[in-house]
Amino acid sequence: MFMKKVFALLTCAAVTSAMAVSASRVGPVSTYGELVANGGKLSGSCPDYKDKAVQVKGMSLFWSSGNTYSTDFYSEKGINRLVDDMGIEVVRFALGAADEKFNSSGRSYTTGGEGFQKALLKSVVNAAIDKDIYVIIDWHIESSDGFTSDAVKFFEYAAQEYGQYNNVIFEIWNEPTGSMDAVKQHADQVIPVIRKYSDNLILVGSPGWSSQPDNCANAGISDKNYGCTLHFYAATHRMGDGGYNKAAESAMGKGVPVFATEWGTVNANGDGQPDEGSSNQWVEWMAQKGVSWTNWNASAMNETSAAFANAVFENGFTYTNSGKYVKSKLGGATYKDCGLQNGSASEESGFSTGVANGATTSILDDMEDGDRYGYLGGAWAAVEDQENGGASSISNEKIEDDFGNTTYKVVYPVSGDTKNTSKYVAALKDVKIGKGSLSYGPYIKMFLTLLKEPEKDSPKAYADFSKCKTIKYKYKGASHNFAIETTDVTDYNYHRVNKDASEGWKEVEITTDMLKQETWGDDSRSKPIKMENATRLSWEIKGLEKVPDDMNQPKYPYLYVDDVKCDGLSFTAVSGGASETPKSSSSAAVGQSSSSVVAGSSSSAIAPISSSAIVPGSSATVTYKTVVDIDDVEDLDEVLKTTGTWYAYTDKEPGGKSTISNVYDQKLGGYVVAFPGTEDPTNGTKGFVGLKDVNWDQGTYTEAPFVALGLNTNADTSKGIDLSKCGAISYRYKGSAHTFKVQDGSVTDYAYHEYVLDDSQVWKTMVISLDDIAQPNWTNDPKDLNWAAIKKMAWEVVGYKGIVYQPTINYLYVDDLKCVENPKVGIKTVARVASGIKVGFKGDMLNVNFAKAGTARIQVFDMMGHVVESRIASVSAGANQFSLKNVANGNYVGRVMMNGAAKTARISIK
Structure with a gap:
C-alpha cells in the first residue's frame, strides 16, 4: 500500500513503536483529505476541495493532566461517543504540558508524566484515525514559558509517530501570556522538528491567551502550512467588543488562516450559563469566514463550560446546557471518500486454526486445542467481585483453578457465529454488573496466566515477555480494559488500555506504550510498565464507582476473545488437544442463550425476632448477646429506650430538593418516622422506623442528593451513651441501599465513621463490627471514635452527583437497633478504652496524634497481610506525620504501636 507522502516512507522505519491504523468508516478526513493553509482559508488535499474553504467543527478535550472526569474521555470509548453521539469532525488533545492547574505530578508531561501522556495520545489519535476525524495535538499550557525544549522532544515524537496521517494537526502553544517574540522563538525551534517527518498543518498561538491572531500573522513565521489560533468565550468576549473577530479577519486578510481551537459558550473563567445570543453570533461568523473550531470542553469537570453532566457514557452522553447548545451546531454533514491513501495501514484477516505441540510461535493462545491452557502453559479463568462485596455475575460455570481459588470456566466452543471460523474462543457470558456494597467500581475479569505454576503458588513473572512489543487479539462484545498484570504492581492498578464495545469481530493492535495506570483522583503516581515482570493478561469489564447499576451495564452483555498473540515474542508451544468439551447445558457454546444467575440473592426473610444474624463478609450464622437495647420501636413512638429520639432530614439546607412522604408534624417539630407493623406485615413486629417515597433532587447542592433517618442517642444531645463494651452494632432493615453513620461529636469535616449496605427486598439482620465502621480516606480530621460517648447515628440514602436518578427501592425501614457483643467466634469481647x-x-x-511522647512502631500491611513498610520513630506528643511515598498505590492496613497501645486503620494510597 502506498504512503500519502514520499518522505514518510523514508522515515517510518525509525518509528519502532508505530502501528498500522486505518479508518473503519468514511468521514471528514476521507472527504477533504489533509487540511492545508490556502491563503486566508483552510482547504483540503482531495481534488474537490483543493481551492474551496473547508470548515470542520468539534470539541476540545479538557486538560489531559486533570482528574478522571477529564481523562475518562481520553479513550477509544470517549472519542467514539463524541463522533457517534455528538457528531464531531475534529477533536483536540489538550496535553497537560506542565503542572499549572492541578496537583498532577506524575501526569503532566514535564513533571514525570511523559509516558502517561504518550499513552493517552496513542489512544486518542488511534481512535480519531479509526473514526476518520481530524485530531489536534495541542501543547496545552497557559504560560509565558513555552517549555520549548520539552515541546521539541514531544512534537518530534508525535510527528514521527503520526505525521504521515491526514488526520493530524499540530498546535504548538495553547495560550501564550508573554510576547509574540517569545512565541516566534518557540515556533522557530518546534516547527523544524515536525517538518522532519510531516508536512501537516501547524497552528501557532498568540499573546493574550491566543486572542491576537493578527500579531501571529505578522510575526514572520517561516512555514508554508501554518495557521494562527483564536480563543474566545462568548459570554465575556462579545462580537466586536474586544476586537477579537477583527484581529482574526486581519490575519486572514494577510493570507494566514485562523482556527478557533478553543471557544466557550460561557464566561472566560469557565463559569456562568451559556450566552446563546453571543454564541450564535460567533458561530455564524465562523461559518461565514470558514473558521474551523473546537468547543471547550468535552469533559464532566465541575465547570459550566463542560459539555457533559457526568462521565457515564457507555451508551451515550448526558449533556449540560452548554453541551446541548454545542451539539445543536454539530453533525448533519455528508461524506464521500475521495480515494486518497492515508497512513500505512495494513490488516490481518482470518482466524488462527491452531498451533501444533512443539511448534515455534508468537501466539499465546487461539483456544483451538479446546483446553483452558495457553501455549505457554498458563491457564484461562475468570473472577468476579462478589467476594469483595460486589454483585456482578456471569453465567460461566464455576471451576477450581490451579491456585485453589474458585473461578469460572472461560474456553467455550463457537456456535452460530458465521464471522468466526474458529472452533473455540475465550468468553464471558451473560455479564451483569452490580456494585453491591463496593466502595469502588464493580467488575468481571477474564485472564490468561502466562506460565503454569505449582498448585497454590502465585503466578510467576515471565521474563521473556520483555521481548513482546505489540499485543494483538480479536474480540467481540463489551467495552473492556485490557491489562498486563505485573509483579511490581501490588495495588491492582495495572497498566491498561480501554477498548470500546464492538458488535462484530474486531482486531486490535496494542503497543506497550499505550498501556497506562488509572489516575485514581488528582494525585496519580504512574510508573512505567515492566514487561519482564508480567504474570498474566486480563480483560476486565468494569463499571464506574457511585453509578446506578442499570447505567453501569455493558452495551453488549458478553465478551469473546480470540487469537491472542505478541509480536516480538517467540517460544515453543505446549498444546494439549481438545480436552474440555461441554458436558451439560451449563457449558453452552458462545452464541447460544443461557440463563444468568445472580449470586447472593435471597428469597426468604429473616425471622423478625432473633438472636442470630449474618455477619458481613461471612456466610456463617452466629449467636450474639445484646449489651445495649437501643430501640425495638415496639412502643410505636419516636423515643428510644435510651431516651433519645428518632427523626428524619433531607438535603434542603445545602440547596438540595430531595423529599420523603413522611408526615411533617408541627407539634413534633419534625417528620413522623415511627410506623405500626401493619405498614409492612413481613416485619412481624408491632413497629419500625423508616423513610417513605424517597425522591432525589440535587437542586443547587454541589454534591450527591440525600435523605436520611437519624437519631440522637440521648434526650440531652450534649451527652452520648456508652457503647464501649460492645463488639458490634446490630439492626434489621428492608429497602434502599444506604450508608450507616455513627457520630461522637468530634468530627468537624463531615467525614463521619460509616459502613455501606446494599439494597434488600426483604428484612435483613446486619451485625456490623465496630472495627469496620471507619472514616472515609478523604478526611482532613482523623479521629478515633469514642464509643463511650456515642451521640448520633444515621442511615443516609444517597443519590448520584450529576446524575438524574431515583433509588431502585424508594423506601428504607429499620428495626431492632442494638449494641451487641462481638459475634465472631473465638474472640473474647473486652471493653474499648482509649x-x-x-x-x-x-x-x-x-497522620498520627499521640497522647504522650515516646517511641512508636509504624507498620503498613497489604491486604494479604504482608508487611510493606515498617519503621521505629521517636515521636512527640500531639500531631506527627509519616510519609508513605515509597508505598505503591493501593489499599492497606496501617498499625501504630506505642507503650503497649495499638491503633489500626484502613488506608488507601492513590
Missing part, C-alpha cells in the same frame, strides 16, 4: 493514638491519612502521609 489507646491515646489517633490515626488519619491523606495523600501519601500517615
